Structure formats: structure tokens, C-alpha cells
Amino acid sequence: MKIFQYLGQAFWYLLFIAFIGYFSTSPAYTFMEPDQALIKLAFNHAGKLKLPCREFTAEELAAKPKQMRIKFDCPRERSPVYVIMKVDGKPFFDKVISPSGLAKDLSSPLYERIPLKAGQYHLYLGMRDHIDTEGLDYEFEGTITLAASQILVIGFDSDLKEFTFE
């Protein structure tokens, strides 16, 4: 009778490892179809200061304590950054990114995933980093080719003032 007990136990153990063994890797998950590619629009660009520095008036300076009497008032708040992306003439992405930081004085971070089918596209990118600008401050227009499963990272070089592709 002991043998049946051991066989019964083996059955339970087999059930246990079968469950673990299967769900440890299966069923396979299709994260993205194999003919898809991914654009990651990601950068960290600081918008221009929202307001220019201005000189304090004599009355304003007089109202301040002595140790705080500096000549200029330079607000730290930065402009939000506006980004637009068009693919084959159709708008794909359009967003205003607020500056980070409690005083809104830091850069505007962007991280956006845009899945597309592999293939050739006409891409248009535009960015405005000052609220007073009419239209856009920076633009890119060109053709890109996306291979299947490729990740194309589109960034922005704040020093060179241009979009980057990696």
C-alpha cells in the first residue's frame, strides 16, 4: 500500500513542477509584432526663461532689506517646450511639456514611445522652447527608414540646437 502512497505523492509533485515549469516561461508573450519598429522620442531640453531680467526700480530696492538689494530681478521660471511630430504628413504627436521642478525652473523632459510598422516614412519634427515664439524654433524634415524590430531614438542636442537620430 505504501507504494500507492508514494505514487500518489509523486503525482502531486509532478503537478507542482509541471505548473511551475510551464508558467515560468509560457505562454510566450508578443510584446510587439515582428514587423513593427519603435520610435522613442526622448530628450531633456530646457525651455528659455519665460521672462527676461528687469531692473528693480529705486522704490522696490528701498523696500528690500539691505542684504537683498540686487540690481536685477531674473525670474527662474522657464517656458514650456512644445513638440510636434508628423509622419507622412499626419500629426502623430503633439504635446506641451512643462518644465520640471517646484519653481518650474528645470528642463522639460520628454519620453514617448511611438510604434510604427517597418518601412520608409517622411518625418517632420518641430519644437518651440519659448512662449513668445510665433511658429517653431527648431524643425526637421526628412525621410527615415525603419527596419523590423528597430528602435530609433530621436533626441535633441541642446548645444547644437538640432534633432539627433540614434
Added chain:
Amino acid sequence: MITTILVKIQKAGLRLFQALERLAGYVFSGFNNPFYSLGALAFYFFYIIVGTGIYLFIFYDPSIKGSFDTVNYLTNDQWYFGGIMRSLHRYASDALVLTMVLHIFREFVLDRYRGARWFTWVTGFPALVLIFFSGLIGYWLVWDTLGQYIAVRSTEWLDWLPIFSEPSARNFLTNSSVSDLFFRLILIGHIAISIFLFVALLVHVKNISKAITNPPRNLAVGTFLFLLVLSLAVPAVSQERADLSRVPNIINIDWFYMFVYPLMDHWSMGGVWALVAAISLLLLFLPWLPPKRNQPVAKVLLEKCSGCNLCVVDCPYEAIILQPRSDGHPSYVREAVVVADNCVGCGICTGACPFSRPPRGEELLTTGIDISTRDIQHLYIASSQALEALNSNIKVLVYGCDHGADLDNLGIQGVAAVSLPCTAALPASFIGYMLRHGADGIFLTGCRMGDCYHRLGNVWVEQRLTLDYLYRPHLPRWIPRERIGHYWAGAGDKRQLARVIDLFQQGLHAPIAPAQISQTRQTPGKKH
């Protein structure tokens, strides 16, 4: 509304577990039933993870290239040991999640999470979070396409919360974004979380005395051997090397840890956070949905407390401590004090107290420690009335508990039952007393062995029936053992219990003879 749903889930879950446990009970006896040791098994798998993890750590190179290469080396070149260690590490981690989830669900359906037990339930939550956290980070360390997927999606998920000024997912934009330092940090994090997890597990069992953190040997050997078989038959292997310039399309994800990730592709990240937050809040506040009605707690009657420590030893919830005597008793130095927050009112302390004995002429029966609403006087009256109500040649008095098989209407002529909060609340001396005062047989029942609602009740009862040493209150030798039966029956085992009691009654043949229950005591340690 939510309470109604929870009660329905509880009832359905209870039926499911009862069926599974009964099936497993055919081949795993008593404590060896894996469903009774889910918490201990989770501990055991944690030990396996730590042991195998130490071996993997020796070889692991925390760098962009080295991480994938060293894990692959262990898997392929050193398959005979390193590969097995890796597979055991992986499968024990999955087994840990499986047993943990079953453990949580089982404690919920058996209503072992409310009242004084809230602390153990709530402190299990940090352990649960750390297990998932540590497991997911462990997958990053392999740095294959699965590690890449988990790293990128985890950070994208995290970035939905407004906690970082810059998206953390930008750390995984390109292959050059990731540095060797990153792997060192992740490795340290993986180990540190495991240490925190161990501390969290210790806190989790803090309010449980004699916590069972090791499964029975048979179960430990069996699960290890079969995990070994799984490791040899289906070794854990890496997927392709991570490449941040390519999308991992089809991934073999570990569903035990990553079941929530596919939702991120179909819901918004906020939706997934809402789901996780809802589950977390539900788990954390479950003990108060609804709260358990105020349970009576044990009270110490100082004039009958000698500070003998027996109730402290038997209490399964760390609810009794000994403190210096407060009444200046000339002989006794210490007294028992009840920690009311930990007491569930099981009455095991009453069963352990040497002062819990049948009446010797006094009008009101009292003992050293008792439950106010179901005290020893109530037990005495209930036992006497049950016995008096019997009108049969052979009378059997059944003592059981509120959580085992239903004792109402057993349907056997000459059998009456008394239910206690726990069978171990029955003082051993009552058995002899009832046999001397009309009962021909005493039958003890309660939860299934290894699955006592109050953790250790049926273990204490068996020890009190069989122990030969005086320190713990036990059944005196002069009481005929053939007049005492016991059968541990779970909540759904009423029919089996009735059959066993019926057989026990038939086996008694004749009423007890006065000579059989002579009060002539034998010196403990000497046989008749």
C-alpha cells in the same frame, strides 16, 4: 457590497481548498499535507533561493558584457552544477510566489487574518512586495531580452508617477546609456532586498509562537527532489542578449512575476497603477472588511496563578507573558499577564492551567486563566447537561471545536457533543471526571491534524493524552485509554467523524465499570 463579495469568495475558496486538501490527504498524512505547510514551504523556497544565489554570486560579473556571459557560462559550460543552481534559483523563486499566493488565499478563506491576527496578515504585505521587487530585479541581472523588456517597461511604468524630474526609462535608451556601474548597483539592490525580505519574514511571524518556518522533512525532500528533476529536464536558459537598439518582439515571460506587464500594453500605465494600488489596499485593509467582532480575551485570576509558565508555553499567539508578582504572594515569584492585543480567545491557556480541574465541592468553578464568556464553569455545566440529556446504555461525550467538523446533530444515539473555541481548551482532568460521572467514553475531535485553526491545539491535545511527564497537564495513567477516542476532522468531514464516533461507541461494548475508573493514582512513570 464588498463584504458580500468577499464572503462569497471565501465560501467558494473554502470548498475548493477542502476538496484539494482531502485529495492530497489520501497520500500525504497529517502535517505532510502540502496545503497545511504553505507558509513553511515559502520559507523553504526562500532558503533554496539564498543558497543557490550565493553560488551564482561567486561567478557573476556585474558588467554589461559580463552579466550575460557569466550567466550563460554557468548555464551551458557548467550545466552539471552551475546550470542546475541557476535553474533551482529560478524555479524556487516561482515556487515561492505560488506557495505565497496559495498561503494568502488559504488564510483568507479560513478566516485566519482578522482580529488579533491582523498584525501577521498586514506584516506579510511588505514581504510580498519585496519578493516581487527582488524577483524582477533578478531578471535584469541576466541582461537578456527578457531583462531588457523588464528593465524598460518597469522604468516606463515607474515614470508614470510624478516622482522623478527626468524619466528613468531614459537610462535604457541606447546600448551606450547602460554602464557597468548600473549592474553593480542592481546586484547590490538584489542582495539588499533579499536581506530586507528575511527581516520582513521574521517580523511576519513575530506574533506567532513556535512559528513553523521549516516544512516537514518528507515535504522538504520531495519538493527539492522534484525541483531538481525540473531543473534537469527543463533547465532555465537565457533568451537573446539584450540589445537596446532592437525591440524584443516575442518574449517568454515568467508569469509568476510578470503577470501585470502585458496589461501595460493594453491599458494605460495609470490603469495598471490603479489595479496594483487597489489590490494592495484591499490586502492591507482586508482584516477590517469587516472587522472581527470583539473577541473575549483571556483573564488571569491571580489567586489561582502560580506563574508556572504552562499557559505561556502553550499559547500559540505570544499572548501571555510572565511578569514579577504584583500581589506580594509569599511563595510565587511571577504571574501570567495577558497581552490583550494578541489574544484570540482560543482558551488553550485554560486547558494548560494546572488549576483547571473539575469541582471539588466549590460552588463556582474557577481557574488561573480563563475566557470570560466561555469559562471553565460554562464548560462544566455544558458537559454535565449534555451527559444528563443522554438516555442510552453506552454514553459518549464528544469534545470538539468551533472550527472542525460540525458537531450539531451527529445523529448517533447516546452521543452528545460540547464545542469549545479550541479542543485544547479542554483541561485533561475533565476527561477522567466525566468518565467517573456518567460518561462511558470520551471522544475528542477538532481540526485536521496539522491544520488547527489555532495552530497547535490538536498537537497539545495529543501530547496531553500521551505525555508521560508531569510538567505539562496530562491525562493520568489510571484513566483507561480504551475509553478515549480521537479523530481530527476538518470543517467538511462531519460524515466521516460520525462514522468514527459510531465505531468507537460500538467498540466500548459495555458501560464503564467503577473498577475501571478507580481514583487510585499510580506514580507517574510506573506502569499498571
